[in-house]
Amino acid sequence: METLKYSVLDLVPITEGDTTKIALDKSLDLAQHAEQLGYTRFWVSEHHNTPSLASSATVVVLGHLAHGTKKIRIGSGGIMLPNHAPLVVAEQFGTLEALHPNRIDLALGRAPGTDQATAFALRRGRDESVQDFPKEVVELQNFIAVENWGSKVRALPGEGANIPIYLLGSSNFSANLAAELGLPYAFASHFAPTHLFSALHDYSSNFKSSKQCRTPYAMACVNVIAADTDEEAHYLATSFYQFAMGIITNVRRPLPPPVKSMDKLWTLEQEMIIKNMMHYTFIGSPSTIREQLQVFIEKTKIKELIVTTNIYDHEARKKSYTYTAAILQQMVMV
Incomplete structure (x- = not known):
């Protein structure tokens, strides 16, 4: 038995x-x-063309956060790889790792993190398909591998850097790819609950x-409002529900x-669509949250729980994370 991360x-x-x-100041x-x-x-997380989120220049935000902290690991959750050349990602994260050694994570997703028109603008007309993502993950792995030193194209900085790669997903596709490549896998159950258990089983x-x-090494992300x-x-959760309405109606606002x-x-x-989409949302007092999270962790057998909390008042948001940490410190994984 180990303590749950x-x-x-x-x-x-x-x-x-x-x-x-x-x-950005609140994020720091x-x-x-x-x-x-x-x-x-x-x-x-990387999102684009979204008035309610300030994370589009994800790597810049990560540099801001890493500079303002001392030991917590800082990373992408994730970089949407189809939007970027693998070489550029390797160089960017290699630079972050050089500035903040042994503290940088690189989690990758294959969705665009935006609408189709914006994805087209990001990719400059470059066609992408599901089949391209595995190839680009391997290409990125090669760029940060020390063995790449003899290649004509090198990621400098980046080559040989200690940057762990994680795969994100909401279906079995990335779960199976993570299993094939021997990478940690994080499931996006905070907004896409449907395939959680089948994906974790495949992985x-x-x-x-x-x-x-x-x-x-399986991880899962959930919404918590404590x-x-x-x-x-x-009451605090109604801000999150209104935010979710913006997703399904495509009317985004702060x-x-x-x-x-x-x-x-x-x-x-x-209401039904949102509550189904946000099925793994745990709302309540510490005693209520403790029971809910214990069941989730026991059923999924995850090694690490990722918590996302969207509350309007910043101090209330911090308080929710305080309660959640106190709860999770007592939990164990098998």
């Missing part, structure tokens, strides 16, 4: 009334808070040992303040 995924939300600068403050609470890593069943990982009471937590009731803001159909 726990980490943070930050979307760098822009709350209503805030500027991008304030959102949260990273520093998470470091003090014993979170293992602090990841930032553990098909895993092949590698230099980076001798045994499977407060002093269940009632307060559900994270709004909480409301007393969502009844007049969503239809029954929208």
Whole structure:
């Protein structure tokens, strides 16, 4: 039995009334808070053309966070690889690793992190398919491998850097690729719960040992909103529900303040869609959250839980992470 590792995924939300600068400052403050609470890593996701999020220039944000912290691991959760040339990613993360040795993670996803028009603008008309992602992951691995020193094209900095690679996914595709390549795997259950258990099963069943990982290392991301009471937590969660409505209606805006009731803001159909999409969202007091998370961890048998928390009030958000850390410190994995 080992102590469960726990980490943070930050979307760098822009709350209503805030500027991008304030959102980035809050992200750093949260990273520093998470470091003090014993979170293992602090990841930032790549999203584009989204008024509610300030994480589009992900590598720049990671540099800001790494510079302002001391020991917590800082990384992408993830870099959407189809948007970037593998060589550029290797150079960027090689530079981060040079500046902050043994603290940088590189998690990769194959979605664009945006709409089709923006994805086209990012890729400059370059066609991508599902089949390209495995090839590009291997290409990136080769660029950061020390054995690449004799190649005509080298990632400098980057070559030989100690940068662990993780694969992200919400289906069995990336789970099987992570298993084939012997990489850690993180499932995006915070917004795509459907294939969680089948993906984790495929990953553990098909895993092949590698230099980076001798045994499977499965992670899962969930939404957590913890407060002093269940009632307060559900009130705070209405900001998150409004944010989720922006996703399904494609009407994006900064994270709004909480409301007393969502009844007049969503239809029954929208409520069902959002609550199904956000199935692994744990809301309540510490005692309520503890029971919910214990069941999730026991069922999934994950090695690490990634927590994402979107609350309008920054201090309430930090408090939620404080409660969550206290809960997870007592949990174990098999």
